[in-house]
Amino acid sequence: RLFNADEISLATALIAQAATAIENARLYRDLERSLAHLKQTQASLVQAARLSTIGELAAVVAHQINNPLTTILADSELLLSDLPDDAPEREALLAINRAGQRAHAVVKRLLSTARRSAPEDKAAWVEVHQTIRNTLDLISVHLTRGGVHLEVQLESDPPSYIRAPQGYLEDVWLNLLLNARDALSNSAEAAMGVRSQRLGNTLEVLVWDNGVGVPPELRQSIFEPFFTTKPNGQGTGLGLYICKQIVTQVGGQISVESAPSQATIFRVSLPVKTAMED
Ligand SMILES: Nc1ncnc2c1ncn2[C@@H]1O[C@H](COP(=O)(O)OP(=O)(O)O)[C@@H](O)[C@H]1O
Ligand SMILES: [Mg+2]
Numbered sequence: 001r002l003f004n005a006d007e008i009s010l011a012t013a014l015i016a017q018a019a020t021a022i023e024n025a026r027l028y029r030d031l032e033r034s035l036a037h038l039k040q041t042q043a044s045l046v047q048a049a050r051l052s053t054i055g056e057l058a059a060v061v062a063h064q065i066n067n068p069l070t071t072i073l074a075d076s077e078l079l080l081s082d083l084p085d086d087a088p089e090r091e092a093l094l095a096i097n098r099a100g101q102r103a104h105a106v107v108k109r110l111l112s113t114a115r116r117s118a119p120e121d122k123a124a125w126v127e128v129h130q131t132i133r134n135t136l137d138l139i140s141v142h143l144t145r146g147g148v149h150l151e152v153q154l155e156s157d158p159p160s161y162i163r164a165p166q167g168y169l170e171d172v173w174l175n176l177l178l179n180a181r182d183a184l185s186n187s188a189e190a191a192m193g194v195r196s197q198r199l200g201n202t203l204e205v206l207v208w209d210n211g212v213g214v215p216p217e218l219r220q221s222i223f224e225p226f227f228t229t230k231p232n233g234q235g236t237g238l239g240l241y242i243c244k245q246i247v248t249q250v251g252g253q254i255s256v257e258s259a260p261s262q263a264t265i266f267r268v269s270l271p272v273k274t275a276m277e278d
Contacts, residue, residue: 079093139174148181162252162272162273175239177192193207194206204267207265210262243266
């Protein structure tokens with residue numbers, strides 16, 4: 001039969017709507033795809049940056065140190081077990097073994113910090129001050145080289161727990177502390193530090209230095225990926241970007257305060273709990 005004008009216009013309208021629906025579905029799918037792609041790109045950028053410079057180097061060095069260390073530990077233990085209790089060599093061997101164990105602990109911490117980790121890394125409860133101490137244990141010698149004064153004031157009572165993937169917070173402190181160190185000249189007054197203060201359910205961690213400072217017009221840009229004022233080969237411009245990613249991921253905030261001839265302060269505010277709870 002022939003369709004009348006009303007039926008045809010109804011059919012046309014329906015077709016138009018169906019076409020729109022199909023187009024919407026396609027757009028939606030495209031959008032979802034782009035979003036997934038964006039997330040993946042961002043995750044791999046963060047991943048790449050975590051492994052950049054220090055991370056990668058640390059992992060390589062740690063692995064290389066581990067083998068000779070195993071020999072030192074195993075052989076000193078073997079010799080100790082063969083020696084009579086009153087042997088004069090005992091003290092020296094014990095010292096070697098203890099030193100080896102200390103080095104082994106450093107390597108372990110280094111590896112867990114630099115460990116290759118996936119974006120879907122599982123978050124677990126960590127005590128924030130513990131992550132700060134882990135980092136300081138690794139680099140305080142490096143930071144204070146050349147006479148830099150390092151001040152550590154941690155308000156670790158009550159404890160401050162937060163859920164974060166292993167090694168992530170250490171990354172934040174590592175980047176902030178190394179930046180602070182980079183900002184310092186070789187003057188006798190060069191000083192930097194890390195301080196924490198608990199304000200209710202927020203833990204503020206301040207990483208400060210009395211170095212060159214951040215000019216007001218750069219205060220936003222420094223958190224952008226690849227922004228660096230350091231010479232080629234020295235800066236990646238990813239440190240603060242990563243800090244911001246990680247801090248945001250765990251529900252916190254990061255900001256900078258800096259005025260000419262005053263200390264530069266990076267402030268990290270974290271939502272914390274006094275006890276681990278699920
Ligand atoms: N404590 C600081 N004092 C002065 N400038 C800083 C400080 N921390 C960071 N900056 C500035 O922010 C820039 C970006 O830092 P970052 O993202 O860690 O990259 P990078 O250290 O590789 O340059 C630095 O190049 C520097 O200009
Ligand atoms: Mg840096």
